[in-house]
Amino acid sequence: MANSASGMSVDDECKLRFLELKAKRNFRFIIFKIEEKIQQVIVEKLGQPAENYDDFAASLPENECRYAVYDFDFTTKENCQKSKIFFIAWSPDTSRIRSKMVYASSKDRFKRELDGIQVELQATDPSEMSLDIVKSRAL
Secondary structure (H helix, E strand, C coil): CCCCCCCCEECHHHHHHHHHHHHHCCCCEEEEEEECCCCEEEEEEEECCCCCHHHHHHHCCCCCCEEEEEEEEEECCCCCEEEEEEEEEECCCCCCHHHHHHHHHHHHHHHHHCCCCCEEEEECCHHHHCHHHHHHHHC
16 A cells, blocks of 8 residues: 555565564564655565674665664563564665655655564664664663
8 A cells, every 4th residue: 555645655575574574583684675666665685584783784775765674682681582673764864865755754654564663763874773772772
């Protein structure tokens, strides 16, 4: 179904892959791209379970917007193993204005399609989504 604000639809694969990440932990992260020609959000990259946060951050393009989810494992102060699913809206300052507008206007609708997101981050440069920031938001 298309988003009335931006006219963007969500490819079914986005939801299927997210469910696999959430339920089966088949992926460490997923990077989503808006394919402007077809007005649809698609899966661009699937991060394998062995990949880490640095691999994820390196997968985001330097000058283009993306949405991403990252399954972050951590240990609480009580020494419990936990994991939280982060939604990251990557919108670098160097990306095109039109692209930033399209991603911003489609974000909430797209996020609603992914049931199970626990933390949201908005980042315009890598320092805004550093591993330290992710850890502090997870706890």
